[in-house]
Amino acid sequence: MKKTIALSLAAVLAAAIIPTSSAQDAGKVDFEKQILPILKESCFKCHEKEHEENGKVKKPKGKLRLDSAATIMKGGSEYPDENVVAGKPDASWLVKTMTLPDSDDLAMPPEGKGDRVSAANIDLIKKWISEGASFDAWKGVE
Ligand code: HEC
Numbered sequence: 001m002k003k004t005i006a007l008s009l010a011a012v013l014a015a016a017i018i019p020t021s022s023a024q025d026a027g028k029v030d031f032e033k034q035i036l037p038i039l040k041e042s043c044f045k046c047h048e049k050e051h052e053e054n055g056k057v058k059k060p061k062g063k064l065r066l067d068s069a070a071t072i073m074k075g076g077s078e079y080p081d082e083n084v085v086a087g088k089p090d091a092s093w094l095v096k097t098m099t100l101p102d103s104d105d106l107a108m109p110p111e112g113k114g115d116r117v118s119a120a121n122i123d124l125i126k127k128w129i130s131e132g133a134s135f136d137a138w139k140g141v142e
Contacts, residue, residue: 028131029124029127031134032135034128035124035125036138038117038125042109042114042115043066043108044066046060046113047060047062047064047065047066048060048141049065049067049141060076062076062077064077064083065141067140067141068141069139070140072094072135072140073133075093078093079093084129086132086133087129087130087132089125089126089129092129094125095125095129098116098117098125
């Protein structure tokens with residue numbers, strides 16, 4: 001008898017908990033909370049606004065800045081307007097470069113210049129692009 005009560009209690013708890021967590025999974029990706037930290041960690045050191053570091057001027061590589069919403073959409077010198085194509089992760093160079101093999105010149109971060117982005121984080125970025133690549137209120141560095 002006791003066992004049955006414990007089991008049905010477990011079932012009730014599971015029913016109460018599971019829908020909540022899957023509802024969260026189905027939520028939209030939040031750029032500032034979930035994507036920005038990935039770009040900061042793996043990409044910012046070469047793709048920030050021109051600035052001085054140890055007395056040297058550092059320009060964004062490939063003329064690509066990933067530190068503002070406007071410049072993420074604008075893209076770099078080779079693929080303007082194709083850095084992030086809203087709704088189309090497979091056409092977006094931001095993500096394509098992350099999935100290229102190390103040997104490719106456009107693999108990002110370049111070979112030997114930092115760890116590759118994890119598969120889970122690449123999926124998250126793809127999801128964000130599929131959902132329309134919204135930055136919400138985030139504008140980044142002017
Ligand atoms: C150590 C420096 C470095 C890091 C870190 C780095 N990149 Fe790059 N990136 C470059 C260089 C250099 C180029 C120019 C390559 C070329 O023109 O052959 C480039 C070019 C690009 C381009 C092509 C832009 C265009 O339109 O020409 C994209 C997209 C890109 N990077 C994305 C990223 C992403 C995303 C990350 C982080 C996962 C990243 N990069 C990290 C150095 C870096």
